[in-house]
Amino acid sequence: MTAPEALRAALVTALTDSGALTADWARAFAAVPRHEFLPATIWADENGGDTECSRTVDPEQWMRLAYSDVPIVTQWDDGSEGDRSTPTSSASMPTMVAEMLSDLDAHPGHRVLEVGTGTGYNAALLAHRLGDANVSTVEVDPQVTTAARAALERAGYIPEVVCGDGALGWGVRAPYDRLISTVSLRDIPPAWLSQTRPGGVIVSPVSPLLGGGAIVRLTVHGDGTASGRFTRSAAFMMLRQQRYEGAPVDDYLPDEWPGDAEQSWTKLDPEAIGDDWLAQFACALDLPDVYYRRNLFGGGWTWWLFDTAVTSWATVDSAPGESQYEVRQSGPRRLWDELEAAHDRWTAAGRPGYERYGLTVTATGQTAWLDEPTNPLGWSTLAT
Incomplete structure (x- = not known):
């Protein structure tokens, strides 16, 4: 079986060659063992389907998938038993992880809050580069929190791991220089703005109700508002507090x-x-x-x-x-x-791409725009 170190090196090379992984994050990706953050049974999104793989049954395939550039589902239906219907926790596609960290533009000395600990892999990357003391991560699911904390400790990282409501952020160590979410949402929570310092950056997937999704990169302003553009398409699991259940027909x-x-x-x-x-x-x-x-x-x-x-x-x-x-x-x-x-x-408008769209967020709502904030679209929502 190919050693995980060789597989990890190959992944780093592929991500670097594609332009997704920048030099400032390459050492973290080369050092953090992604496979240590995955459970024994995983479901890898290869060829448009979630293929189940057990480390016990097929250790070589399992390890290959651990270092493949694919998203991996690690939990279904919030951990409930029975038929699998909805993925609710995962290890994100490495390309997306690298690109979002590039968007975050975090530097040594920055204090970062992550919302959505998941497996703990992203928190480990942050801790490797920024230091354990500068990283806090919040996860709503107690079982996922426990598993992530254990995986981080096994890998030698001890950032602050909190089980709580990510929509509320984590005010204990605010203000943060950077905030990154690994779960998608429709509305940026007001707490994220108040817990990020002026000039700080928020990076998060956004999934409007009708469909589609993209990463937004917001800069927080001195008046407590934030604005910024979308950077790329994205499909992430929804923040549990913002899942929507439509009324019966x-x-x-x-x-x-x-x-x-x-x-x-x-x-x-x-x-x-x-x-x-x-x-x-x-x-x-x-x-x-x-x-x-x-x-x-x-x-x-x-x-x-x-x-x-x-x-x-x-x-x-x-x-x-x-x-x-x-x-x-x-x-x-x-x-x-x-x-x-x-x-x-x-x-x-010429079928504009994601980068021409942006979002302005205040404590009471948010508005999407095309090209400039002075050209608002129909999306203007009140915060709940």
């Missing part, structure tokens, strides 16, 4: 479909949005209170659109080979019309 449609819905037609296939992560993200910034579900229908899909206020809904049938698609809409809002208009605005 019957709350929107108490009678048989189509009820009082008005019929119309569109030439935009909803799958053109569903198959495009960037398009979803751009439309989601315009429509922060709209979400969708998809159901198989014949040889295609039926899209259901809903608003969080439970006032309006719409359906669109996507059928392969068709040039127009049936739309039904009900309620005071015409949700498909709004989504189509958001897609048209994105297209008219």
Whole structure:
């Protein structure tokens, strides 16, 4: 079996050659043993599927996966027993880890708060470069916290590991020079702003309700606000406190479909949005209170659109080979019309990438913008 040191060196070389790993973080990646932070059974996202691998059954494959540039699921369904349905903890893809640390721009002497300890690997990288005393990490799940703390100690790192609500940050050691989240969210918590010093940086995945996701890099200002641009696409597990459960369909449609819905037609296939992560993200910034579900229908899909206020809904049938698609809409809002208009605005703007979008956050809410803060989009949410 190939030694883990050789596999780790090969991963560092690959990340460096790709440009994801910068020289200031290369020593940490070369030193921290990623495999020491993984459980005996893992699920690696190779070839679009979560492949289960046991260290006991196939130690060579397990070790290879530990140093592959793939995300690895380490927990399902918040640790509950039974059928696996939703991944709830993981070791992030090394490329993403390296790129987010580059975005963070942390330097020796900086005090850092990490939200979402997970396996503890990212905290170990931070501790290796910045020192144990400068790193605090918060994890909501007690079992995950215990496992991460033990893995860190085995690897020789003793940052502060706290079991708590990451949305509240960790005020005990504030203010921080840097804050990094390894869980996604819709709304940046106000506590993160107040616990980061002026001039400090917050790096976090953001996942709007409609879909898509990206990393945002915010700079905290002296007035307690923060602003910055998105840097790249990202798909992370949601902060537990911001998971969204939509209302039952019957709350929107108490009678048989189509009820009082008005019929119309569109030439935009909803799958053109569903198959495009960037398009979803751009439309989601315009429509922060709209979400969708998809159901198989014949040889295609039926899209259901809903608003969080439970006032309006719409359906669109996507059928392969068709040039127009049936739309039904009900309620005071015409949700498909709004989504189509958001897609048209994105297209008219030249299909801008993530780096042209940004976010401004205050203690009471946040607003997304295109190119400049003076060009706000529809996404303006009140903090809860």
